[in-house]
Amino acid sequence: MSALKCFHCGEPADGHPPITLELDGETRPFCCQGCKAVCETIHNEGLTGFYQFRTEPAVTPRELTRSETDRLKELDHPLVQKSFVVPVKGGQEANLLISGITCAACIWLLENHLKQHPGVQAFSINHSTQRARLVWAQDQTRLSDLLIAIHQLGYTARPYQADEAEQTLKAEHRTMLIRLLVAGAGSFQTMMLAFPLYFELISELSPEYVSFFRWFSLIVATPVLLYSARPFFENAWRDLTTRHLTMDVPVAIAIGLAYVASAWVTVFGGEEVYFESVCMFTFFLLLGRYVEVQARYRAGLTGGALAGFQPTVAAMVRNGETDLVPAHEVKPGDIIRVRPGETLPVDGEIVSGESTLNEAALTGEYLPESRGPGDTVHAGSINGENPLDIRVVKAGAETRLSGILRILDRVQSEKPPVARLADRIAGKFIRQVLILTPLVWGGWVLAGAGNAFDIALSVLVVTCPCALSLATPTALTSATMRLRKLGFLPTKGHTLESLYSIDTVVFDKTGTLTRGELTLTGSQTFGDMDQASCQKLAAGLEKHSEHPIARVFHECASVAVENVNNHLGGGLSGIFNGKPVFIGHKAFVEQHTSAPPPHAEIASGMEIWLATADQWLASFQLDDQIREDAGQAIKALNQAGIRTLLLSGDRSAHVQQVAEALGIKTAIGEASPEQKLAVLDQLRDEGHKVMMVGDGLNDLPSMAGAGISVAMGTAADLTQLKADAVLMNGQLMQLLQAIKASQQTRRIIRQNMLWALAYNVAALPLAAAGLVTPWMAAIGMSASSLLVVLNALRLGTSSKRSGQEPDTVGSHATA
DSSP states (O other), X not given: OOOOBOTTTOSBOOOSSOEEEEETTEEEEESSHHHHHHHHHHHHTTOTHHHHHOSXXXXXXXXXXXXXXXHHHHTTSHHHHTTTEEEETTEEEEEEEEEOOOSHXXXXXXXXXXXXXXXXXXXXXXXXXXXXXXXXXXXXXXXXXXXXXXXXXXXXXXXXXXXHHHHHHHHHHHHHHHXXXXXXXXXXXXXXXXXXXXXXXXXXXXXXXXXXXXXXXXXXXXXXXXXXXXXXXXXXXXXXXXXXXXXXXXXXXXXXXXXXXXXXXXXXXXXXXXXXXHHHHHHHHHHHHHHHHHHHHHTTOOSHHHHHHSOSEEEEEETTEEEXXXXXXXXXXXXXXXXXXXXXXXXXXXXXXXXEEEOHHHHOOOSOEEEOTTOEEOTTOEXXXXXXXXXXXXXXXXXXXXXXXXXXXXHHTSOXXXXXXXXXXXXXXXXXXXHHHHHHHHHHHHTTOTTHHHHHHHHHHHTOTHHHHHHHHHHHHHHHHHHHHHTEEEOSTHHHHHHTTOOEEEEOIIIIIEEEEEEEEXXXXXXXXXXXXXXXXXXXXXXXXXXXXXXXTTTSOOXXXXXXXXXXXXXXXXXXXXXXXXXXXXXXXXXXXXXXXXXXXXXXXXXXXXXXXXXXXXXXXXXXXXXXXXXXXXXXXXXXXXEEEEEOOOOSTHHHHHHHHHTOSEEEOSOOHHHHHHHHHHHHHTTOOEEEEEOSGGGHHHHHHSSEXXXXXXXXXXXXXXXXXXXXXXXXXXXXXXXXXXXXXXXXXXXXHHHHHHHHHHHHHHHHTTOSOHHHHXXXXXXXXXXXXXXXXXXXXXXXXXXXOHHHHGGGGGO
């Protein structure tokens, strides 16, 4: 094997004949003509500093296909540019997302290369986000020409459009952080002023100093009340108007009364102020909520994939010509054209054209299906090689894809039993607190006590459900942070709380138990060419196709094949060393060779055959391989007493093969999204607590119908956004860690709830008897909250060993 490396990208330069270029008196080898052309461009433009600056190999450039060039040219259409281009002084500005950048030298090359193009006014790239800002004069150059120039260097560029959900989440995260900082600063300042007075650390303070401390505390606490605590008051008002009490009601009353009473004492005189309680109470509550918001924000879960499955524009066919129109304007009966690589925006019927469609978003089937005139197609499918003209049958909210999302929304709108139980307990507790406080105040007023308000405020503060409200969310967020480090990311509050009762785990196949992509699993040779040569010849043919089968060979070393033709549904043909060669399905190759087909072992997956006009050369076995840790994970779950099922929409015999290989006793194939949901409903009716682990958009309804839904880290963004948890690193063994963490989280929550209730029961009689002053109640409340928080933080510092004791995990099954 040749030791030469490509001067541009570092890949093996073992082509025949060798590809070389004279540069500065030296002969440089290249792996392909694309790398050579890019190097020539860089050299001709005087940008050879790229090769001195770079720290990582460059990306191997790929020649754009005609369909890809056409899609880039569509970006010149005003309707398309409306969503990501804004007019600026002297030109147009667009935000782009650049892929393929490996180091700072790539940015240097791109910026300098593009700035030499006429009409480019500014072009800069952010290394960390790989987002670029492009400003150009529309009357001098087109956006598509600039994007093609980027692609010709071996990189890719596409419009960057921030998702609305992501923008909202960013704004929520930023606002919550500011509220938390304001409350923290207020707590620090007011505590510094209050503690010396409480504990008489400063003796013989004059009334003027005491008044000054109070007025300063009032100034500090006011922004905490008006800004940091504002969400509590807004939520409390909402709850009162809807007659549905939550923790925010007593929280808002306690904060509001403490502030008003303190302000009254500051202005008119009195014994005690409670500004430090206002700030500290607000800070502790915001801290717990901020950790939850931060966990969701860092998860990076956006609805960006939704735009990919639901295109915003469609190419309407009118009098043989296409015109881009908004997708929502398409009506049944219209004819639209879908080019190769585009996503279907409607359900319809093919009028003309033949191509393969990737319907994984709807069926979970990883192999593309051939479709032709008269066949029914659905929104969300991705077109393969050839353009299709489709008569619209259903559009917008009536498509099958929209139906899947409606099922999802309906199922998710149903609250789990745990959430309903928590609501009932919280409602009863809050009602009792709100009834008890005025009764205590009234009793002391009738008794003629002058400090009746102080006693009532002490009762409200000491029984304020701060510790109770922090008991569950703080433990959950602490456990969430622990699991994030392990690669298991809960995205909803009830996930860890509900995981402990799981007794059945349902797996999708493609992309979950398997890798979700075709790989070369084996080969056989029959002619006079060795295996390595056959593979290079196959790669030389397949590099001219973008079919999913062809992409298996794109990373392999190849030889140059001329006059390559694509035969739809069959394979490829070309000329190598003056002889015709063919690759594709056996029936296709058999039509083009005179030699009888050889006897070969039966393959479990898909077979691709290679032959000349008079000789069979080789067969290649392609299949979707099982994940490396899938067997270990299934075995551990079974040993823990947790039942495992395989539920897939795949129509291949691979479903049963995967189940047998992994030791899964129950396997169901060819299941539609509605059938998957029915299976989950049946399991729930039988009393099982179900976890669904899936990857594709078609799994969304069944995932939402399960008690807990887990999306693989490689899943579509939309799947991750809707799932209860995301397995970011794809390691199935972390499911056991999640269950163990859930059990520990449940114990911590019980401890926190027990302490919070015990504290309230013990402190309430003392406060009602007038033995606890408001400042003592505030300290007791804060200490109770702190104890709950510290206990919950133990979850984040627990041992991070991988699940090695599966027998202890399943103890809940018999609990």
